[in-house]
Amino acid sequence: xxxxxxxxxxxxxxxxxxxxxxxxxxxxxxxxxxxxxxxxxxxxxxxxxxxxxxxxxxxxxxxxxxxxxxxxxxxxxxxxxxxxxxxxxxxxxxxxxxxxxxxxxxxxxxxxxxxxxxxxxxxxxxxxxxxxxxxxxxxxxxxxxxxxxxxxxxxxxxxxxxxxxxxxxxxxxxxxxxxxxxxxxxxxxxxxxxxxxxxxxxxxxxxxxxxxxxxxxxxxxxxxxxxxxxxxxxxxxxxxxxxxxxxxxxxxxxxxxxxxxxxxxxxxxxxxxxxxxxxxxxxxxxxxxxxxxxxxxxxxxxxxxxxxxxxxxxxxxxxxxxxxxxxxxxxxxxxxxxxxxxxxxxxxxxx
DNA sequence: AAGGTGAGCAACCGCATGTTC
DNA sequence: TGAACATGCGGTTGCTCACCT
Numbered sequence: 001x002x003x004x005x006x007x008x009x010x011x012x013x014x015x016x017x018x019x020x021x022x023x024x025x026x027x028x029x030x031x032x033x034x035x036x037x038x039x040x041x042x043x044x045x046x047x048x049x050x051x052x053x054x055x056x057x058x059x060x061x062x063x064x065x066x067x068x069x070x071x072x073x074x075x076x077x078x079x080x081x082x083x084x085x086x087x088x089x090x091x092x093x094x095x096x097x098x099x100x101x102x103x104x105x106x107x108x109x110x111x112x113x114x115x116x117x118x119x120x121x122x123x124x125x126x127x128x129x130x131x132x133x134x135x136x137x138x139x140x141x142x143x144x145x146x147x148x149x150x151x152x153x154x155x156x157x158x159x160x161x162x163x164x165x166x167x168x169x170x171x172x173x174x175x176x177x178x179x180x181x182x183x184x185x186x187x188x189x190x191x192x193x194x195x196x197x198x199x200x201x202x203x204x205x206x207x208x209x210x211x212x213x214x215x216x217x218x219x220x221x222x223x224x225x226x227x228x229x230x231x232x233x234x235x236x237x238x239x240x241x242x243x244x245x246x247x248x249x250x251x252x253x254x255x256x257x258x259x260x261x262x263x264x265x266x267x268x269x270x271x272x273x274x275x276x277x278x279x280x281x282x283x284x285x286x287x288x289x290x291x292x293x294x295x296x297x298x299x300x301x302x303x304x305x306x307x308x309x310x311x312x313x314x315x316x317x318x319x320x321x322x323x324x325x326x327x328x329x330x331x332x333x334x335x336x337x338x339x340x341x342x343x344x345x346x347x348x349x350x351x
Numbered sequence: 352a353a354g355g356t357g358a359g360c361a362a363c364c365g366c367a368t369g370t371t372c
Numbered sequence: 373t374g375a376a377c378a379t380g381c382g383g384t385t386g387c388t389c390a391c392c393t
Contacts, residue, residue, distance in 0.1 A: 015361095015387085016387085052378095
């Protein structure tokens with residue numbers, strides 16, 4: 001048995017509202033309020049409209065202090081920032097912008113802001129390609145310190161781009177809101193998170209994927225290692241010395257399975273790995289889906305005691321958390337995400 | 352001038368959640 | 373406690389208008 005319709009569909013008017021209808025609705029609500037019953041309201045005032053339609057019309061157009069169009073730069077920033085952080089939660093975004101409605105913001109985003117933002121990304125990408133092509137020495141960007149393609153300093157920036165692009169595509173950002181992480185591939189998320197954290201703490205570092213025949217690492221390296229991995233690890237060089245990163249050592253072995261590199265680190269292999277890693281983070285090309293055994297190899301997963309059941313539970317928790325707008329402070333999130341957005345945009349401007 | 356196309360936007364639809372009885 | 377109903381929300385649709393050919 002389906003839900004009973006909220007009104008008699010055959011006896012209600014659809015389509016644009018006439019000025020007379022607007023006037024009737026506005027006058028009634030201003031005088032008597034909605035009476036907390038939108039369904040009954042149209043009958044009371046003799047409108048052949050669905051109650052939901054009346055509500056929408058009032059909220060989006062007739063209620064006082066509604067602003068239409070003319071979004072300011074500041075409003076653009078707020079919308080973009082929040083969208084990157086929380087996705088298409090238009091009502092929450094609208095709550096940060098007095099006088100704006102969720103519908104208005106949604107339309108504005110879909111028709112203009114999204115294009116504007118993606119246009120900047122595209123432009124930045126094109127700029128990079130142009131710079132690479134114009135290099136007179138014909139160096140690959142692996143060799144060129146200004147454009148290192150291995151997971152170097154720019155990896156941070158690139159990972160951020162991945163995250164933000166994925167946020168745009170998936171309407172979530174696990175970056176600023178851990179409660180939202182599981183919506184994406186948790187392995188990718190945790191690895192990115194760990195990588196970002198480490199690279200943030202070690203701004204001079206370069207990160208490479210390294211495979212070694214040595215089953216263990218030297219004593220001098222142990223202090224920098226969370227956990228040994230017999231064959232694969234991420235090697236992080238900063239300018240002063242080489243350290244071995246606490247980044248996803250167990251992930252490295254699983255990654256190595258996904259992206260086998262047979263010999264020790266040559267620039268070419270690092271470059272290849274880099275490209276493959278790109279694909280990995282982009283969910284394309286390799287189509288890497290970890291098997292159960294592989295999942296257990298990720299230290300991020302170990303922390304979570306992952307089983308199929310817990311993943312399901314985790315997923316459910318996410319849905320619950322993300323569905324409840326009162327479960328987190330959207331204002332603090334706004335400041336947090338605005339800073340991220342500003343960083344991102346500054347990054348584009350500097351290119 | 353007429354037809355095609357795409358952008359912008361108002362409104363609708365269906366689902367999820369909240370509330371009431 | 374659960375069914376019925378009301379409300380809120382986000383995705384989608386379809387209309388209008390401006391621009392292009």
